Amino acid sequence: MRDYALTRPARRGIAAASVLAVLALAGLAGMRAILPPAERAASAAADEFSAARAFTQVRAIASAPHPAGSAANDRVRDHLVQTLRGLGLAPEVQDTVSIQGGRLSSSAGGTGLARVRNVVTLIPGTASTGRVFLVAHYDSAQVGPGGNDDGAGTATILETARALTSSGKLRNDVVLVLTDAEEACLCGAQAFVDQHPLARDGGVVLNFEARGSSGPAIMFETSDGNGRLVEAYGQVPYPVGTSFAVEIYRLLPNDTDFTPFLAADRFAGMNSAYIDGAAVYHAPTDTPEAMDRDSLQHHGDNALALTRELGGRDLTALEGGDATYFPAAGLLVRYPGTMVWPLAVLALVAVAALAWLVRRQGRGTGRRMLAAAGLTLIPIVVAPAAAQGLWALLTLIRPEYAGMPIDPYRPLWYRLAVIALTAALVLAWYALLRRRIGPAALAVAGLGWLAVLGVVLAGFTPGGAYLATLPALAGALAGLVAIHVPDTVAVAVIAAGAVVPVVILLPTIWMLFPALGMPMAGVGAFLTVLLALALLPVVDLIHPAAGGARGMEALRARRRGAVPTLAAALAVLVCTVTGLVVDRFDARHPSLTHLMYALDADNGTARWLSEEADPQEWTAQYVTGEPATVAEWLPAFGDESLRGGPAPAATLPAPNLTLVADTRSGDGRTLRLRLAPQRTARFVTLHVADGTEVTAATVGGRPIETTGAAGGGWGFGFVFHAPPEGGVEVDLTVRGTQPVRFRVMDASDNVTEMPGFRTRPDGVGVLGSHSSEMVAVGKSYTL
Numbered sequence: 193m194r195d196y197a198l199t200r201p202a203r204r205g206i207a208a209a210s211v212l213a214v215l216a217l218a219g220l221a222g223m224r225a226i227l228p229p230a231e232r233a234a235s236a237a238a239d240e241f242s243a244a245r246a247f248t249q250v251r252a253i254a255s256a257p258h259p260a261g262s263a264a265n266d267r268v269r270d271h272l273v274q275t276l277r278g279l280g281l282a283p284e285v286q287d288t289v290s291i292q293g294g295r296l297s298s299s300a301g302g303t304g305l306a307r308v309r310n311v312v313t314l315i316p317g318t319a320s321t322g323r324v325f326l327v328a329h330y331d332s333a334q335v336g337p338g339g340n341d342d343g344a345g346t347a348t349i350l351e352t353a354r355a356l357t358s359s360g361k362l363r364n365d366v367v368l369v370l371t372d373a374e375e376a377c378l379c380g381a382q383a384f385v386d387q388h389p390l391a392r393d394g395g396v397v398l399n400f401e402a403r404g405s406s407g408p409a410i411m412f413e414t415s416d417g418n419g420r421l422v423e424a425y426g427q428v429p430y431p432v433g434t435s436f437a438v439e440i441y442r443l444l445p446n447d448t449d450f451t452p453f454l455a456a457d458r459f460a461g462m463n464s465a466y467i468d469g470a471a472v473y474h475a476p477t478d479t480p481e482a483m484d485r486d487s488l489q490h491h492g493d494n495a496l497a498l499t500r501e502l503g504g505r506d507l508t509a510l511e512g513g514d515a516t517y518f519p520a521a522g523l524l525v526r527y528p529g530t531m532v533w534p535l536a537v538l539a540l541v542a543v544a545a546l547a548w549l550v551r552r553q554g555r556g557t558g559r560r561m562l563a564a565a566g567l568t569l570i571p572i573v574v575a576p577a578a579a580q581g582l583w584a585l586l587t588l589i590r591p592e593y594a595g596m597p598i599d600p601y602r603p604l605w606y607r608l609a610v611i612a613l614t615a616a617l618v619l620a621w622y623a624l625l626r627r628r629i630g631p632a633a634l635a636v637a638g639l640g641w642l643a644v645l646g647v648v649l650a651g652f653t654p655g656g657a658y659l660a661t662l663p664a665l666a667g668a669l670a671g672l673v674a675i676h677v678p679d680t681v682a683v684a685v686i687a688a689g690a691v692v693p694v695v696i697l698l699p700t701i702w703m704l705f706p707a708l709g710m711p712m713a714g715v716g717a718f719l720t721v722l723l724a725l726a727l728l729p730v731v732d733l734i735h736p737a738a739g740g741a742r743g744m745e746a747l748r749a750r751r752r753g754a755v756p757t758l759a760a761a762l763a764v765l766v767c768t769v770t771g772l773v774v775d776r777f778d779a780r781h782p783s784l785t786h787l788m789y790a791l792d793a794d795n796g797t798a799r800w801l802s803e804e805a806d807p808q809e810w811t812a813q814y815v816t817g818e819p820a821t822v823a824e825w826l827p828a829f830g831d832e833s834l835r836g837g838p839a840p841a842a843t844l845p846a847p848n849l850t851l852v853a854d855t856r857s858g859d860g861r862t863l864r865l866r867l868a869p870q871r872t873a874r875f876v877t878l879h880v881a882d883g884t885e886v887t888a889a890t891v892g893g894r895p896i897e898t899t900g901a902a903g904g905g906w907g908f909g910f911v912f913h914a915p916p917e918g919g920v921e922v923d924l925t926v927r928g929t930q931p932v933r934f935r936v937m938d939a940s941d942n943v944t945e946m947p948g949f950r951t952r953p954d955g956v957g958v959l960g961s962h963s964s965e966m967v968a969v970g971k972s973y974t975l
Contacts, residue, residue: 207680208733211687215694215730222695225519226408226432226703228466228490238358241351241492243485249275249347250480250488253330254339257476259874259941260306260331260373260380261914268330272311272370275350279357283313283368286388289892290373293382293452301828301877302909303896304377307916310384311370315356320365322507323395324499325461326352327381327449329374333474334874334941335964339483341473344466345400346370348491355496362503367395374449375474375962376875376913381449385456394458396421396502396510399450400465400491403598406484407468407706409491412437413450415460419512422526424505425462426517428497430490431524433464434700435516435655437707443653460510462498466491468706470598474960475784516658520695532657536650539661540643542668547636549675556633564629564637568725571621572641575614575721576714582606582613582768583713589772592783595804597960598709601781605771607705609764610713614720616760622731623757631732638725639667645722659700659719663693663726671729686729693726782957785811786964789839789946792825793846793971798839800948803961807835810956814839814948823904825970827935828877828911829963831904840947845870846971847938848919849878854975860887860927863975867912868919871969873938876920879909881933888925906935937970939963 234244252271258264269285276283292304311330328345332338349368356366367390371380385391411425411433418438425431450463466487472478517526550556556564586606587593593600600606625634646661670689674682701719708715724731777783786803800814801822807815820836822829853864869876880886886898886908898908912920926932943949943965958964 207683211683211690211730211733214687215690218691218694219698221521222699223702225522226699228408228484228486229430229493231485231489239355241355241489241496243489243492245354246347246351246488246492247480247483247485249350250339250343250483253346254332254337254343254478254480257335257337258332259334260308260376261874265331265372269309269311269372272330272346272350276311276313276353276368279354281313281315281353281357283311286310286312286383288383288387289894290379290383290386291894291896293378293385293447293449293455301830301911302879303891304379304911304913305891305894305896306373306376306379306913307892308372308380308383308914310372310380310388311368312384312388312390313368314390315353315366315368316361317364317366317503318361319363321363321505323365323367323390323393324502324507325367325369325395325397325453325459326495326499327369327371327397327399327453328401329371329380329449331372331375331380333375333960333962335958336472336475336478336960337480339478339480340402340405341478342374342401343480344402344483344488344491348400348488348495351492352496352499356499362500364503364505364507366499366503371449373913377911378447378449378452379913382452385452394456396507397450397453397459397461398495398498399448399453399461399463400495401448401463402465402487403467403470403473404706405469405472405478405482406487407466408432408703409464409466409487409494410437410703411462411464413441413463414438415454417460417512417514418462419515419528420510421460421462422515422517422524424501425498426524426526427501428494430493430522432490432519433524434518434703435514436518436653436659436700437703439653439655464491464494470706470709471596471601471781472960473597474962476958477780477782478960514655516655518658518696519699529654532650532654532661535665536643536646536657536661539646539665539668542665542672543636543639543643546639546668546671549672550632550636553675555675556630556636560629560633561636564625564633565640567621567625567629568634568637568641571618571721571724572718575617576717578613578617579610579713579717582609583710586710586768586772591806592777592808593710594806595784595786595808595959597784598711599706600710600775602771602775603705603710605767605774606710606713607716609767609771610717611701611720612760612763612767614717615724616757616764618721618724619731619757619760622728623754626732631728635667635671635728635732638728639664639671642667642722642725659697660722662696663722666692667726667729674729683733686733690727690730693723697723697726777955779954782955783808784957784959785952786959786961787811787814787943788963788966788968789842789943790822790826790968790970791842791844793844793969796841798841800837800839801834803834803959803963810952813950821904823906825904825935826937826968827879827904827906827909828937842946844967844969846969847873847876847936849934849936849973849975851975852921856929859929860925861929861932862923862925863932865922865924865975866919867915867922867936869915869938871938871940873915873940875911875913876915876938877909877911877936878922879906879935880924880926881905881935882907884932885927886924887927888923890923892920931974934973934975935970936973937968939966939968941965942967
């Protein structure tokens with residue numbers, strides 16, 4: 193916060209090296225706090241969680257793709273039931289029809305439903321004050337075996353149950369809920385919440401997920417009023433979670449099985465997942481072998497510890513306000529949400545006081561500090577834009593990256609390149625302005641923007657305000673002290689103030705990259721800029737000082753000042769090139785392509801379809817680059833734009849729609865229909881033509897909403913996943929007595945069997961989309 197008098201190179205060099213060593217240690221401690229623990233062997237004590245033991249369950253669960261309704265899913269369910277019986281438990285199968293769960297009541301094709309078969313069992317407590325529900329889904333996406341998603345969560349619960357039944361009983365009941373049809377529509381979780389007696393009184397839900405293959409198990413979502421839950425989570429051995437993630441997730445449309453529980457308003461709880469290595473998400477590469485077992489160990493250690501913690505608490509006393517929390521040095525730092533605004537205001541006041549003191553002591557003028565405040569917007573804006581530009585360049589060099597769902601297979605070097613790029617831009621900006629504006633003015637401006645951002649976050653995402661508020665407050669307080677003490681002491685004070693942003697922001701940056709993926713690298717760059725602004729006093733310490741030198745001495749100082757910038761720029765190049773060399777596509781890490789086949793049984797024509805916006809070389813042999821709207825003949829896809837191309841017509845039976853009963857009364861009709869696929873189908877759909885008003889609908893015995901339109905000339909509709917062998921019974925009440933036009937469709941997952949399909953070569957794989965490899969057959973009926 194001053195132009196240090198340590199002008200002798202030896203003294204300044206020692207001070208700089210000391211501070212950097214302290215910050216490096218702080219950074220290592222911060223990063224170590226978010227690393228998963230090492231896998232525990234199968235020989236571990238019976239009352240401990242062993243990833244090696246749990247992994248045997250992963251292998252059994254994820255030997256093949258097993259979407260809801262498939263024969264493979266039946267085998268997985270039988271294995272779960274037998275495993276739980278082997279632990280002395282009495283599992284039951286909840287076999288029912290359920291309506292789509294989550295924040296969206298319907299998808300593009302209308303209301304989602306499914307026949308689900310959840311596996312549920314109770315571990316009774318000794319004097320229960322409520323129930324702890326351990327939840328994971330055992331179904332997989334249709335093209336992936338689900339080794340991680342959600343073999344990891346299911347195996348975590350099985351191994352946790354084994355450990356619990358190997359030790360003393362808990363005070364509270366523990367209910368294991370292994371749900372079906374999560375990938376399809378969250379219908380299993382919704383069925384449990386709506387229909388199962390054990391869910392009637394609510395409780396505490398712990399949901400376990402995976403959206404990748406590695407990384408820490410992050411507690412990323414909670415119910416409202418999470419203060420006491422977070423307190424309990426803080427007791428687990430490896431707590432990794434931030435209130436910032438909770439705030440962001442609440443704003444996103446993403447759903448897991450946790451969502452139906454929260455929507456019921458009688459459940460509290462937490463949602464955890466590991467999310468790195470997301471290139472395997474929903475894809476055939478999501479195999480047990482792709483799993484980092486350390487991540488499984490992290491899931492399990494925390495699951496078992498948290499179940500025991502909550503299993504011994506009074507669950508009637510969990511209400512409270514939201515907490516702010518984040519990991520630091522192996523602990524979960526937390527404070528009440530009521531402290532968010534006071535800390536944000538205090539940080540702003542502290543920075544203002546620092547600015548006043550800097551001006552009063554002549555270390556910076558008001559005009560220079562205002563100029564610095566405006567100029568600080570340059571790295572805040574430019575660095576995220578440059579990071580997005582780097583990703584755009586990488587997709588030009590390697591177009592296959594555009595088809596990756598979240599991240600490349602090996603994104604480490606690209607993430608480092610983004611951090612180095614941000615550092616280079618901030619260092620270049622600082623080197624250009626240091627002599628003109630002054631280091632004190634630039635440091636105050638950086639802290640000022642952090643404090644302002646803290647106030648903004650306090651108003652809109654209070655759980656994330658700590659990211660800006662605490663670094664600004666620590667930096668301002670350190671600056672206020674450093675101004676009044678000798679230089680040698682000031683260096684120590686500045687270092688202490690810099691530890692706070694390093695410990696808080698560095699782990700958050702590292703967790704944010706896999707959360708959002710390289711396509712949103714600019715967000716990681718933005719947080720890196722915040723860290724750099726908080727560290728400007730340290731940057732000044734390591735920056736070669738010109739002091740009052742003139743002429744050649746000043747020139748030499750400026751040249752020395754360019755060295756850190758050039759080093760960071762070189763790091764960008766090295767990391768980017770290394771990433772391109774390391775992250776190549778091969779048989780184990782294929783580029784991801786999307787292809788489906790659709791047959792219109794009305795006229796016997798077929799088309800290849802793809803979600804790829806810019807079809808890759810392999811996909812381009814089937815589809816053109818022109819978008820095609822398919823809502824008219826595939827209303828289940830709504831107005832989604834796909835790439836299309838002609839395909840040979842296969843001989844495939846269309847789903848059968850039969851009129852079972854037709855009751856007419858007044859100005860309307862009540863139609864009882866049976867919709868039955870004539871082949872093995874993952875789901876079946878029905879839509880009614882626009883112009884026919886549906887006033888009531890029951891599907892599979894469940895009343896559903898009749899509003900909404902699919903587009904393309906079609907109105908009311910539904911999607912039924914895992915249809916029973918005999919088909920789905922549908923009751924519709926329509927206004928008017930005229931014949932009604934219907935469009936039905938079923939879908940299987942065998943595109944490789946269609947005429948004209950050419951086997952993918954090595955290095956070309958399948959995108960983990962819910963419509964990848966789909967074969968859809970549509971037909972119209974008038975009844």
